[in-house]
Amino acid sequence: GAGVSQTPSNKVTEKGKYVELRCDPISGHTALYWYRQSLGQGPEFLIYFQGTGAADDSGLPNDRFFAVRPEGSVSTLKIQRTERGDSAVYLCASRSVRGLGEQFFGPGTRLTVL
């Protein structure tokens, strides 16, 4: 079946604007993660959903960042009042509760805040 998909692949916005990033997980995967990767660094955890609820949001840097997963499938990461420091690649991953616990990643959304 299809892998994890993310849209848009690239997003350029101006400082202070609001953006939404979308993630479509692998069908049937109940666990969904958002990570952020800055240039030359490994991904850093933002938030984890189990079903519709955020099981761990300890990685969200501040209250400008918010994520939802209303029907337990697609998730949207929302960033308010964007800042230049928010520029990064935002990665989404999903995992089945069955199997070995492997996380599968999408291609990412490259966010540039001018």
Add this chain to the structure above:
Amino acid sequence: KQEVTQIPAALSVPEGENLVLNCSFTDSAIYNLQWFRQDPGKGLTSLLLIQSSQREQTSGRLNASLDKSSGRSTLYIAASQPGDSATYLCAVRPGGGGTASKLTFGTGTRLQVTL
């Protein structure tokens, strides 16, 4: 707080060489460890996953080992090819169950295999 370190940060080898990438982590209470490959401008491709109870996993020319007690993992690539050129990342998932399933990543090893 878990910290993951990868050495070396960059590596260049001629085609055909065998090579080893290293990953170390500070908290040995892990559930599993994953090795990923990342091509420039792309997402992460999962290569191997080792459960905490396992010592190694193999897939084709790749072999990953895990020594949980010493906080180390290695990724062995046999007979390297130019197509292996990419950044390799290791990531650990904490033990303890419950909601603890986020991955902590190293900064990666950038590998270049030359002709």
